[in-house]
Amino acid sequence: MTLHQNLIAGEWVGGDGIANINPSNTNDVVGEYARATADDAKAAIAAAKAAFPAWSRSGILERHAILKKTADEIMARKDELGRLLSREEGKTLAEGIGETVRAGQIFEFFAGECLRLAGEVIPSVRPNIGVEITREPVGVVGIITPWNFPIAIPAWKIAPALAYGNTVVFKPAELVPGCSWAIADILHRAGLPKGVLNLVMGKGSVVGQAMLESPDIQAITFTGSVGTGKRVAMASVEHNRKFQLEMGGKNPFVVLDDADLSVAVEAAVNSAFFSTGQRCTASSRIIVTEGIHDKFVAAMGERMHGLVVDDALKPGTHIGPVVDQSQLNQDTDYIAIGKQEGAKLAFGGDLIKRDSPGFYLQPALFTDAHNQMRIAREEIFGPVAAVIRVKDYEEALAVANDTPFGLSSGIATTSLKHATHFKRNAEAGMVMVNLPTAGVDFHVPFGGRKGSSYGSREQGKYAAEFYTTVKTAYTLA
Ligand code: NAD
Helix, strand or coil: CCEECEEECCEEECCCEEEEEECCEEEEEEEEEECCCHHHHHHHHHHHHHHHHHHHCCCHHHHHHHHHHHHHHHHHCHHHHHHHHHHHHCCCHHHHHHHHHHHHHHHHHHHHHHCCCCCEEEECCCCCEEEEEEEEECCEEEEECCCCCCCHHHHHHHHHHHHCCCEEEEECCCCCHHHHHHHHHHHHHCCCCCCCEEECCCCHHHHHHHHHHCCCCCEEEEECCHHHHHHHHHHHHHCCCEEEEECCCCEEEEECCCCCHHHHHHHHHHHHHHHHHCCCCCEEEEEEEHHHHHHHHHHHHHHHHCCCECCCCCCCCCECCCCCHHHHHHHHHHHHHHHHHCCEEEECCCECCCCCCCCCECCEEEEEECCCCHHHHCCCCCCEEEEEEECCHHHHHHHHHCCCCCCEEEEECCCHHHHHHHHHHCCCCEEEECCCCCCCCCCCCECCCHHHEECCCECHHHHHHHHEEEEEEEEEC
16 A cells, blocks of 8 residues: 655655544555654754745745645545545545535635735834834744544645745644645645645654644644643743644534524534534534423434434435544543433434444434533533523523633524624624534634634634734834
């Protein structure tokens, strides 16, 4: 089997490989991927540092052309790359292709941003002096990504980093090196000068750690768990480096008595279970007012009954497998914890067998839960959700906000008054009305508050805040 190597200083290097396993069928090896050492990471950082002066001064047309070419190839290969994504991560083929298209759109968007770079010229408060405000690249950017969006998250970090003139050391999650390797290969062939993007696949404790410890990385953008995020933060403070963290969620989805029942059920099922519940924006707390509670739970049960859990690549599959054995253990542990805490497992929660050996779990819905239970406070990151019954809108909002996290927050209601109040008062970076808590546009800011995020927003024009540093220049006329 061909070994997919790391890209360092424009060369494909590395020998020691590891198998990338399909969670829908553990007999299926997606490919062999090299594992970088700490020395490889150091070489990648040195290459990015050496490439920075030229790339930071490169013409905007060159950057535009490379990012546009990358977008075009991703779009042209969306079915093949979407299939690779589904095979290595386990989300359904439709979800895999959808995520791939999104990655293409992100590269397209930032290709355009290269041509829209602008500053400000304003008069000084002092006579005969002009003031120019410009944005400059930050330097070497370290990119560390999780396994649950194998192509979109790398795209929404790499594209702006390059567009604004930074060089990159990119470490993807160990479980899903395939899509990351494909992006690096496309950018390399699109003509990116050597050292501008370096790919170092491997373990977080080795490759990621070497990145955290390097004084030559000026900024780190990280998406992943809260625990690792804190390490990134501490190491970055130590090195006086810019950092941005996108971490966990415990996103609420509120259903009010006046909700359209079918809209509420569709949005709740999507939020809780699509992509196997493995989205940072997934909802695992469904907060339902008492007038609609019983009808809503019954309708959820019926809808869940129709969900097909099977091989991610099979036509007709709605929910693919859990990503690996350790995540599956975490999910089933939380199902056991929910039962011990006194919540009622109303639907699902069983391990299931399919034609191929994979990590299949029937989506689980608890009822009779309350917001202090561990299943309502801790991120499970699987297809497990809990319904919390509340009296009215005011209690629903209070419960929704009673969490250490603040990424996304949703509500199903036909009341303009409640929708408006919720948009203003939900303590989250993103608010959804009559829509799932997950599923966002690629051209607008993405991110959260409280324990979910740290630093400036990702995506859209707001990405410039992280990937550039502002300079104010004064000139005597
Ligand atoms: P993780 O924290 O285990 O790993 C994330 C990345 O950090 C991986 O590449 C990993 O190798 C690396 N890493 C691990 N130890 C490291 C170390 N010591 N130094 C440097 N890097 C290290 O997270 P995961 O399990 O891959 O992803 C799941 C988590 O990601 C969930 O908590 C989820 O909510 C979160 N997530 C958040 C968002 C968001 O935008 N808020 C999006 C997707 C996923």
